[in-house]
Amino acid sequence: MINSPYIRKPASVQGVMLAVLTALIPAIIVYASQIAAVVLVNLAIATIAALAGEALVLKLRGRPLAPALSDLSAVVTAWLLALCFPPILPWWATVLGVLIAIIAVKHLYGGLGQNPFNPAMVAYCAMIVAFPALMSQWPAAGQLDFATQLGLVLGGARELDAITSATALDTIKTGLRTAGATVQSIMSQGGNFGLVSGRGWEWLAPAYALGGLYLLARGIITWHMPAAFLGTLAAISAAFWLTDPAHYASPLFHLASGGAMLGAFFIVTDPVSGATTPRGKLIFAACIALVAYIIRSFGAFPEGVAFAVLLLNICVPLIDMNTQPRVFGHRGDKAR
Amino acid sequence: MITRLFSFKGGVKPESHKNESSGTPILTAPLPKRLVIPLRQSIRSTARCLVEPGQKVLKGEHIGEGEGGLGTSVHASTSGTVVEIASYPMAHASGLETLSVVIEPDGEDRWIDHTSLDLRTVSREEALAWLRGCGIVGMGGAGFPTHVKLGGGRGIDTLVINGAECEPWITCDDRLMRERAPDVLSGAMILRELIGAKRVLVGIEDNKPEAIAAMQTAASGLGDDVAVVPVPTLYPAGGEKQLIRVLTGVEIPQGKLGTDFGVQCFNVGTANAVHRAIRFGEPLVSRVVTLTGNVARPGNYEVLLGTQVSELLALAGPKADTDRYIMGGPMMGTELQSLSVPVTKGTNCIIAASPALFPPPPPELPCIRCGACARACPADLQPFELYWFSRAKNFGKAQEYHLFDCIECGCCAFVCPSRIPLVDYYRFAKGEIWARERERQASDQARERFEFRNYRQEREKEEKAAKLAAKAAETRAKLAESGEAPAPPAEAEDPKKALVAAALARAKQQQAAVMPKNTDGLSADVQAEIADIEARREKLNPQDADKAP
Amino acid sequence: MLTAILVMTGIAIVLGTALGYASIRFKVEGDPLVEKIDAILPQTQCGQCGYPGCKPYAQAISNGEADINQCPPGGEEGIRKLADLLGREVKPLSEEHGTEKPKSVARIDEQVCIGCTLCIQACPVDAIVGAAKQMHTVVAPLCTGCELCVAPCPVDCISMVPVAATVETWKWKYPVHELRSAA
């Protein structure tokens, strides 16, 4: 017997995931056209690996395949990872990363909705810790032709010193260790900088933001997390930049570099592993931005969003528990 | 009077489907062949039966006396003969049966004598007793006795009349307000008089312009402090607490009554019933019911209480592909397990459902904590947290997260992209918590009684020993006097055993006597008496079963 | 080497004295655990566990004399709660102590009752009223369903009647949670 309510809004998990995938399309277009077209190949590899991994675990767990495969959540994880990884990462590394995300992080905790950590970010961190050399080889935008990129992805020579470059964040970070170097001197000498951040890469940021706005408009995500994340990142980087512009990059640089925009709209907003209460979302996203900035500026890694997300994932129960919204009627009789 | 509107958080906007049934005037349903009037009109209490089979009753005759503080009276809905007092299924999700009075109408529909009540000549208490006698309860669905709600006190500032009717498909209040606006407002004035409210606000969702117009016309002569207020169409604006919030800004917490906050709320149907009860002395014997959904002739009908749904449905003509029937609205109603259930005071709508109109829910997927439910919840709860806790049977945590503030409006399940039957989990958890509370009370009571019994036995033993010792001392003293040796103490158990054996023998005799039902040797008088007693016992027993703990 | 031994000896004297003193001075008496166990037991007082009531059984569990799976009225849930409290493994109900049954209450067939008062004496919670040679009756809301009154009745007039659900006690079922494959 079915109980009330007997009517339902035509919403589905599949629809939510599809919207996220749609929102990623502008960024994929920019990525493929401005930086490395091989990202399309990576997306395909990651998608296949994710679906295959998901199917394998479901089979082992004795669960039906169709509902879990068709909810597209594995595809979202796969796409996010493919966009986070360096585009010339060998195919087996992409597959390994995706499998870590799907099998170890998602299914070992019970599958969709049960994982306390963001699968894509755990996989990203695991890969950067396990293969630091591979994970820090980024092609300079537009310097490799598609065949070379494809060759690198599908295997082959990895003597890359000549053709790879550090990311903008990495260049600034390592450059500042040289005595006398300032942010300005580093940005003016390196050929890899554009207007505000890495050449080519800086155009990804607005593309991600565009997708994020689409998600906001569709009501898939709420304004809390992106606003708190970007606001905090801008505020704290501005604070340091204003005190010492020679040794701290500008807020604009921070917002346009690395995983800031991707994180703000697609990573931090992951509902499963993130905070859920309105106030909790603000605290969660703001703390991620704070930790990410600290890692970027003072830590051992050039980019800190992934580690920050994981650190805050651990705090989610604490945040949620202490930010429960006021329940209807529990204010007393204070009529406005 | 200009009323500032407030808003509540959350809410959903399902398709309203009001037009199907709102276009035609209220028709009076023909007299049914049989009326099954449950003595239990709500789940709160059962009325005591006042009639017996074979008895002739008139329309409006008192057939059930409400018992306890929450009881209300039950009346015959038409004139006729009581044919049976037996258990019939009731309109409840459990599908359980309840004791009902079955009346065969005589077709005359003859009223019992009834007169109006002049409020100016009676005290408030007498007026409330009058309403109780007329069996007036809330007609919005919950069936809470009106006199109890009115009895709360007089420090009321605002009387809210609920004409929001936010559930999709239902239009009975809409039609009632369009056609009987003066009656509804007359009832509202009586209610206002009884609670001494300063102002009256009639809240009607703005998707019912005709009803708003009719009510405004009717209210135009009633002074400045009576206002008909259109409220935004947003389910569940018709929830009592939500409507009060929208109209007055007051939030009434769970477990509290509006009286404490100077607000009281009644349904328009209730106001109409109060009007009939006071102005004409008519008990509540009929109500307006919407028949809609997958039927040929949707509309509203004035239906006698006790009319079985099967007979009622024939008026609307359900289509062939109808697969189930829903009593109440699609958001909070219940699926009928039997079409023999009767219309009760709380029945506002019967929807014929077909797979096309109400598709079966798609397969359930895991919760992804997307928070859509939290954004839709009008009680500002975190439904997915409640779901996790209820599902894990972690009831303590569920209560900590305010499970009992949930009004089961269904908004969360309506929006859930994983199509989880969230409300089912809350109902389950609430029932389980109540059951545990009952069990805990029972076990506390048992522990206390067990410990007291042990204490009593200990005390009795001590007293006995003391007595024996005293006696022994006495005997010894006597013996010492007489110089005789003490006799061995008599076997204490012996006489008792003998007694039991004797009783056993007697019982065996008795049983032997009873077994063949040896009544031949008795006089006609005695036989008649036995039959009488048997009949009474028969009558009592079913009720016993219903009341069993 | 001597310094090391001297330092250690000093520490040993201090610690040994303190510990010896503390072991006598701070001896803990009593056991609040029994109360906690007793609160979990259903208070049926039926004695199926082999102890004369729930409290003695609680005492026995706390002393380690009885296992946690000897209470049929408490059922599986009771065992689970005890296991949680005591940090032990959940185990199935011991069959020698009985099986889990739906809750029932005793009913006296008043036609047959001879008024012997034996059941009144057997009832652990004083839920049967009556007097010698008078008809007895069970106060149903107080009856724990322990069945202790059934055996003593010399005329077998007591029967256990399962408690039927009423509208007040009816509960919503646990929602069936299944992942069906999409059509």
Place this chain on the structure above:
Amino acid sequence: MSARYTAARTSVRTAGIMVLFTVVFTALMSATFELTRPAIEASALEGKMRLIREVLPPSSYDNMLLDDSVTLGPTPELGLDQGGHIYRARLADQPAALVMEVVAPDGYAGRIQLVIAVGVDGRVSGVRVTGHRETPGLGDYIDPNKDRNKSQPWIGQFSGVSFTDVGTEKWKVKRDGGTFTYRSGATISARAVTNATARAVDYAIRQRDALFAVQAGGRL
């Protein structure tokens, strides 16, 4: 509780037993300590000597290297903020080489501690990393134990090189326009070691005579 077990009596009894055990086992520990002391000291010495052997072949000197040391005060040229030691190798009483403790302060994750042996001819005999916190798997190839290329460890390219082979302006990693290789993704570690080596060689050439002139165990 009988009178035998009053608090005072129990205290004395437990204290006595405690003392007994303590004395026995402390004696055991002390005895082992005395017994192993010579072996431990020999091991520590051997540890140092092995490191020196790695940067300087034993055949190239014949003095008691570890005894022939100079203590340095803070020496910015060698990155020694807190001072350090330099060991002097002599062959047939003639100066042969300097074994220097050097710190490269600009590693990716902080200071890199090195031991560098430079011959009297200004030729590097060997370089070893003795302490660092570079990223595992990325920057830690500067330590030959962590270097994946076991046959030709990266650090080996400094052995046998002098300013005459590689000019001071070319004593840099390739990325900075020098001769020394580095592994992609971890330029900073290689750069830090290379630059520290250059500074050490320069220091050894300039201070060679002064260093050898100091009395053994003395300070400079």
Place this chain on the structure above:
Amino acid sequence: MNLQSFREAAWNGLWRQNTGLVQLLGLCPILAVSTSIVNAASLGLATVMVMAVSNLAVASLRNFIPYEIRIPVFILIIAALTTVVDLAFNAYFHDLYLVLGIFIPLIVTNCIVLARVEAYAAKNDPVSSTVDGIMMGLGLVCLLSVLGGLRELAGNGTLFSGIEMLFPGLSPISVFGPDYPGFLIGILPPGAFFTLACLIALSNVIRTRAAKRKSAAQGPMAPAADQPASAA
């Protein structure tokens, strides 16, 4: 001590009550030193020595140790023996000592040692206590070696790296050749958790299967003896 009880003790220590897999005791050194077989097995053997001798000492002296001060006395005995082992390592395996560093003194605080002393040696005769100590320790050695081997293999692609510190002249085996990129996380701290988790999962699978087979063989009423214990 007869053969039967010896077998029982061995089975308990190596498998049924395995300190790492079942009791999850002493995880700190397990995780910290298991970066290679050589490190892992060395610390394991050091622990075996301490366990065997401390069990022997406590079992022999158990009648002289009052209940009130048993913990300080146990700790004293264990600490003394650990110090002896620590000094011996420093003197005779100096390189290994430098690698194992802090973890040898930490054997004192290893719950395994105190747990066996308190739970077994304090109640049993010296011979069986010594056997118990050795077997429990060997169980730990086996687990540590497997853990170390797997981590080394994943992280470096080698086995027995550092063997030259114990036996000069022997050299490590390179399993995957010099081109193996190295799954670095294997030898980093998180790798220890992942690998141990996998090993525990594997052992639980084996135990559940065995219990099922046993209960199937003995009929449904047989108690499940080899149920894996829940994590402490």
